[in-house]
Amino acid sequence: MASNNIALDAIELFGSGSPYEFDTVDNSREWWRCLFPDNSSADLDGRTIKSELFKQLDVLKPDLVIGPSIAFYAGALGLAWAKANGRKFVMFDDAKPEQVKRSWLVQTIKNIITSQADAFWLPSPSYDEYHEKFRNDDTVVFYGFNCIDNDLFKPQNPQPSASKQIVCVARLVPIKNIESLLRAWQEVQNVSDYKLKIIGNGLEEGKLRRLKANLNLSSVVFTNTVDNENLATHLHNANAFVLPSLSETWGLVVNEAMAAGLPVLLSTHINAATDLLQEGENGYAFNPYDIQSITKAIIKFINLPDNEKGLMSERSVGIIDSMSYHHMGANLLKALKQLETSKFKKPGVVASALIRRWHGRYNTAGWDKL
Numbered sequence: 001m002a003s004n005n006i007a008l009d010a011i012e013l014f015g016s017g018s019p020y021e022f023d024t025v026d027n028s029r030e031w032w033r034c035l036f037p038d039n040s041s042a043d044l045d046g047r048t049i050k051s052e053l054f055k056q057l058d059v060l061k062p063d064l065v066i067g068p069s070i071a072f073y074a075g076a077l078g079l080a081w082a083k084a085n086g087r088k089f090v091m092f093d094d095a096k097p098e099q100v101k102r103s104w105l106v107q108t109i110k111n112i113i114t115s116q117a118d119a120f121w122l123p124s125p126s127y128d129e130y131h132e133k134f135r136n137d138d139t140v141v142f143y144g145f146n147c148i149d150n151d152l153f154k155p156q157n158p159q160p161s162a163s164k165q166i167v168c169v170a171r172l173v174p175i176k177n178i179e180s181l182l183r184a185w186q187e188v189q190n191v192s193d194y195k196l197k198i199i200g201n202g203l204e205e206g207k208l209r210r211l212k213a214n215l216n217l218s219s220v221v222f223t224n225t226v227d228n229e230n231l232a233t234h235l236h237n238a239n240a241f242v243l244p245s246l247s248e249t250w251g252l253v254v255n256e257a258m259a260a261g262l263p264v265l266l267s268t269h270i271n272a273a274t275d276l277l278q279e280g281e282n283g284y285a286f287n288p289y290d291i292q293s294i295t296k297a298i299i300k301f302i303n304l305p306d307n308e309k310g311l312m313s314e315r316s317v318g319i320i321d322s323m324s325y326h327h328m329g330a331n332l333l334k335a336l337k338q339l340e341t342s343k344f345k346k347p348g349v350v351a352s353a354l355i356r357r358w359h360g361r362y363n364t365a366g367w368d369k370l
Contacts, residue, residue, distance in 0.1 A: 001329060001332075001333070004333060006333075006336070007031075008031055009031050009032075009033075009060050009062065010031060010032045010033070011033055011034075011035060011053065011056055011057075011074075012032065012033070012034040012035070013034070013035050013036060013041070013049065013053065013073055013074055014034070014035075014036050014039055014040050014041055015034045015036060015037035015038060015039070016036075016037075016038055016039055016040045016043075017039070017040020017041060017042060017043070033056070035049075035052050035053060035056065036049075036052070041073060041361075046073070046359035046360070046361070047359075049073050049077065049359065050077050050080075050359055053073075053074075053077050053078075053081070054077070054081055057078075057081045057085075062087065063087065064082075064087060064088050064089075064090065064336070064339065065078045065079070065081065065082040065087055065088075065089050065090070066078075066089075066090040066091075066092065066121070067079065067089065067090075067091060067092070068091070068092055068093065069091065069093045069095065069114070070091070070110060070113050070114055070358065070360060071095075071100070071110070071360060071361075072360050073359060073360035073361070074360070075091060075360060076113070076355075076358050076359055076360030077359060077360060079091070079113070079116060079117065079355065080355050080356065080358075080359075083116060083346075083347055083352070083355055086344065088118035088119065088339055088342075088344055088345075089116070089117050089118055089119075090117065090118065090119040090120070090121055090140075090335070090339075091114065091117040091119070091120055091121065092120075092121040092122070092145045093120065093121075093122065093127075093131070094122070094123050094127070094145075094146055094249045094250040094271060095249040096127070096130055096249070096271065097130055099247050099249060109354055109358070111133065111134070112350065112351050112354055113351065113354050113355055113358060114134050115133075115134045115345075115351070116345050116347050116351055116355065117134065117139070117345070118138075118139065118140065118339065118342065118344065118345050119139065119140035119141065119142070119335060119338075119339060119342075120134065120135070120139065120140075120141050120142075121142055121143070121144075121145045121332075121335070122141065122142075122143050122145070123143065123144070123145065123146040123250055123271070123272075123275065124143050124144070124274075124275045125143060126274050126275055128141070136345075138342045138343040138345070139342075139345075140335050140338045140339055140342055142331045142332070142334065142335040142338075143331060144323060144327050144328050144331045145328060146250045146252060146255070146272070146323065147255065147323050147324060147325055147327070147328040148252055148255045148256055148259065148325075149228075149325060150255075150259040150320060150321065150323075150324045150325070151259075152228060152229075152232060152259075153231075153232045153235060153256050153257075153259035153260040154259055154260065154261070154317070155232075155236050155260065155261060163195070163237050163238065163239065164192075164193055164194045164195060164239060165194065165195045165196070165197055165237065165238045165239055166194055166195070166196050166197070166238060166239060166240045166241070166242050166265070166298065166301075167196075167197045167198075167199065167234060167235060167237075167238035167240075167241055167242070167257075167262075168181060168196065168197070168198045168199070168200075168241070168242050168243060168244075169199045169200060169231065169234075169235075169241070169243075169253045169256075169257070170198070170199075170200045170243060170245070170253070171200050171201070171202040171225075172198075172200050172201055172202030172203065172204045172205045172208055173202045173203055173204055174204065174246075175245060175246050175247055176200075176202075176243075176244070176245050176246075177244040177245055177246050177267070177288050178198065178204065178208055178244070179204075179207075179208065179211060180244055180288060180289075180291055180294060181196075181198075181242065181244045181294060182208065182211050182212060182215060182217060182220065183211075183215070183291050184244075184291045184292075184294035184295040184298065185215075185217055185219070185220060185295075185298075186215050186217065187295045187299070188295060188298050188299060188302070189217060189218070189219045189220075191299060192299070192302050193219075194219065194239075194302055195219045195220070195221065196217075196219060196220045196221070196242075197220075197221045197223060197234070197238065198220065198221070198222050198223065199223045199224075199225065199226060199231070199234060200223075200224075200225050201224055201225045205222070208222070209222060228256075231256065232256075232260060235256065235257055235260035235262060236260055236261075238262060239262070239263075239309065240262055240263045240264070240265060240283070240301055240309075241253075241254070241257035241258075241262040241263070241264050241265065242264075242265040242266075242298065243264075243265075243266055243267060243270060244267050244286075244288045244294055245267050245269060245270055245288065246267070246269055246288050246289075247269050247270075248267075248269065248270040248271055248272065249271055250270075250271050250272050251266075251270045251271065251272040251273075252272075254266065254270065254272040254273070254276055254277075255272070255276070255320055255323060257316075258276060258282070258316040258317065258319060258320040259317065259320050261313045261314075261316060261317050262313065262316060263282055263283040263301060263309065263312035263313060263316055264276070264277055264282060264283035264316065265283055265284055265285075265286065265297050265298055265301060266283065266284075266285055266286070267285070267286060267287075267288035268285050268286065268287060268288070269288055273285055276319055276320065276323075278315070278319065281312070281315050282312050282313075282315040282316040282319055283301070283312060283316070284297040284300055284301060285297065
């Protein structure tokens with residue numbers, strides 16, 4: 001971006017309350033600031049959040065605002081400031097309608113506000129059908145925002161791990177479906193000498209550790225959450241990655257595992273699986289509600305010859321290379337060029353009234369209870 005004379009400033013709203021708060025706040029970078037480093041959204045009212053964010057944006061005076069869905073404070077208030085100041089707003093979103101249940105009235109209001117976005121930054125074309133109703137001829141649509149630093153996870157000297165280990169990285173909460181994974185592992189343990197490493201913490205940790213003991217799963221190891229700097233080492237010591245979630249709007253940990261060269265065993269309810277998992281090529285999919293389906297996918301991978309596991313590893317790296325920061329930046333630059341000439345979406349009377357009153361309210365602190 002800098003090489004194209006484009007300055008990027010990032011505003012993080014809350015430094016606390018997120019299920020990912022183990023990744024600490026860093027206000028030392030000039031281009032990045034956190035408005036409320038010691039607060040979660042639950043600690044503050046919408047007017048306070050709006051006031052502080054608008055003050056920051058008034059100082060920065062950006063030519064363009066990029067933010068998430070208007071379900072979140074950052075998206076709702078970012079769009080509100082942009083529209084009030086004649087700036088275009090780019091919305092990034094990776095949720096699909098069936099993953100977020102809303103009443104007809106709430107969904108209608110959300111649709112009206114969302115339709116005011118001047119551009120949509122989606123993970124891939126597989127999301128197009130869900131955003132068709134928000135677009136007109138001037139709306140810019142582009143792809144590839146769900147990326148990670150692939151180079152951070154790529155091994156220096158790629159070598160197949162001799163550990164005979166499958167790794168799962170997830171918060172230990174109901175929606176991650178770790179209980180089903182443990183029950184599926186009963187049969188895996190009976191027919192193989194592979195180990196399962198589960199990296200993460202959460203409200204269900206005690207329950208899951210007791211289940212492990214009750215099922216006599218001696219080949220299962222729990223490890224505390226680690227930050228990205230250290231996660232790569234754990235991935236490099238594994239032979240495959242498994243994630244049994246009941247729902248994932250994307251699942252960036254899948255990107256991380258693939259960048260580390262791991263075949264992936266994924267729930268069909270993980271959105272990333274639609275674009276990143278090629279059945280039989282770099283892993284296998286399973287029904288997360290069917291323990292036998294989970295078991296079958298894991299054992300199918302374990303029983304592959306070593307050379308086929310190696311090919312799966314190479315394919316994972318090849319697939320994820322198409323979702324790199326380089327591609328992400330190139331897509332954004334192309335979209336910015338289009339936005340220079342696209343027509344600004346000026347909200348009508350109803351949309352303007354809704355935008356002024358809607359501040360967002362999605363509290364991510366609640367994600368640990370899902």
